[in-house]
Amino acid sequence: MTAKSNLKPTESELEILQILWEKGDSTVRDVHEILEKNKEAGYTTTLKLMQIMHEKGLVSRDTSSKTHIYKALVNQQKTEQHLVNKMINNVFNGSAARLVMQALGNHSASKDEIDSIKKYLDELSKN
Structure with a gap:
């Protein structure tokens, strides 16, 4: 980097x-x-x-x-990754699951977004 x-x-x-x-x-x-x-x-x-x-x-x-x-000049994806990692570590004590549950609990996701999340989780569990 x-x-x-x-x-x-x-x-x-x-x-x-x-x-x-x-x-x-x-x-x-x-x-x-x-x-x-x-x-x-x-x-x-x-x-x-x-x-x-x-x-x-x-x-x-x-x-x-x-x-x-x-x-x-800064890459959007890298900046987002850095900020999310910082938030996971500093706010959610290293728990990505807590971040996701908090985000989904506070903001309504569309059916398409939920389907995309399910698909992503399925892909992660296959690896």
């Missing part, structure tokens, strides 16, 4: 990374407009956060045109 993948993004940085992972390369304005739908956020705050993320190596910035374009 590179040093970048070992970085631990803050909650606000994760919100921005989620947008970049879903939408792809984006301007600060693009990211800000999406953030603003869910919470009060000033444009300059979004800009500053993205500048800090660039300094930390979480995103790259293309400055070849007037409008800077930001791109996530």
Whole structure:
């Protein structure tokens, strides 16, 4: 793993990374407009956060045109794995089962999601 993948993004940085992972390369304005739908956020705050993320190596910035374009440099799957492992160890005392039961107990899963989980568990038990 590179040093970048070992970085631990803050909650606000994760919100921005989620947008970049879903939408792809984006301007600060693009990211800000999406953030603003869910919470009060000033444009300059979004800009500053993205500048800090660039300094930390979480995103790259293309400055070849007037409008800077930001791109996530950290891998979504690796970041999610790191955060889930950290949560399992720190919150659920190393028990993945407790995490899953808590998640399913607090959030309703669709029939398709439950079927996918069952299929995944069946595959795990075969190995």
